[in-house]
Amino acid sequence: MTGRDxxxxxxxxxxxxxxxxxxxLISLSVILGLAMAGRVSRxxxxxxxxxxxxxxxxxxxxxAIAVHAITLLGDKFLDPGxxxxxxxxxxxxxxxxxxxxIIGAYLAAALGLSFYFRRRxxxxxxxxxxxxxxxxxxxxxxxxxxxGSDAGTLxxxxxxxxxxxxxxxxxxMRVLPAAKVSAAGSAARPGSAPSPAPRSARSRPSRxx
Numbered sequence: 001m002t003g004r005d006x007x008x009x010x011x012x013x014x015x016x017x018x019x020x021x022x023x024x025l026i027s028l029s030v031i032l033g034l035a036m037a038g039r040v041s042r043x044x045x046x047x048x049x050x051x052x053x054x055x056x057x058x059x060x061x062x063x064a065i066a067v068h069a070i071t072l073l074g075d076k077f078l079d080p081g082x083x084x085x086x087x088x089x090x091x092x093x094x095x096x097x098x099x100x101x102i103i104g105a106y107l108a109a110a111l112g113l114s115f116y117f118r119r120r121x122x123x124x125x126x127x128x129x130x131x132x133x134x135x136x137x138x139x140x141x142x143x144x145x146x147x148g149s150d151a152g153t154l155x156x157x158x159x160x161x162x163x164x165x166x167x168x169x170x171x172x173m174r175v176l177p178a179a180k181v182s183a184a185g186s187a188a189r190p191g192s193a194p195s196p197a198p199r200s201a202r203s204r205p206s207r208x209x
Contacts, residue, residue: 011074016149018071020156022064023140026108027163029057030137033130034170058112065105097146104139111136137167 032054036047069085072078084091089099111133118126141160150156 011071012077015068015071015075018064018067019144019148020150020159022061022068023144024159024163025057025061025064026137026140027167029054029061030133031163031166031170032057033133034167034174038170038174055115058108058115062109062112065108069102069105094147097143100139101143101147104136104143107132107139108136134167134171 032050036050036054072080072085073082078084078091078093080091080093084098086102088102089095091098111130114121114126114129121129141164144156144160145151148156
């Protein structure tokens with residue numbers, strides 16, 4: 001009697017577990033990043049703690065992503081090969097969604113490791129690039145729902161809701177101030193009503209001699 005090698009299930013379970021851990025760590029890192037960008041807390045001590053946890057969560061997420069991909073090489077059922085885990089849209093299983101996951105992994109690596117080169121990049125340019133971190137979260141969620149074997153389970157959907165709600169809330173709070181500033185800037189462009197002159201600059205009535 002022949003059957004599937006139990007070790008193949010072990011590789012698949014390892015990849016499955018590390019993928020779920022990676023999604024949780026990405027969610028935590030994005031939530032903390034948005035919270036700090038929105039100045040949720042002005043306490044310096046708490047802010048330093050949030051920065052440290054944000055950085056460590058991002059690095060741990062990269063490790064979990066690597067484990068998620070590498071352990072798939074041991075799964076003879078999927079049999080992705082190096083090309084399947086490194087080149088987007090080449091895996092036979094859900095090629096579109098796995099391809100988005102690979103793109104998200106590369107983007108996560110680029111943004112996460114850019115922290116150590118921010119002095120060379122420049123703080124302003126680095127912050128602008130870092131805003132793309134939200135795309136890593138979106139790609140991770142889409143990849144999970146489209147290619148994950150647990151996508152239909154209640155517990156995973158509950159995890160996505162519990163982590164997605166604060167991400168959405170903080171992202172909207174982050175975007176709204178920028179929208180207000182943009183609207184104020186457009187109101188001051190040529191063609192808009194001129195602002196009244198300061199009282200001191202207005203012409204005073206001449207006194208009679």
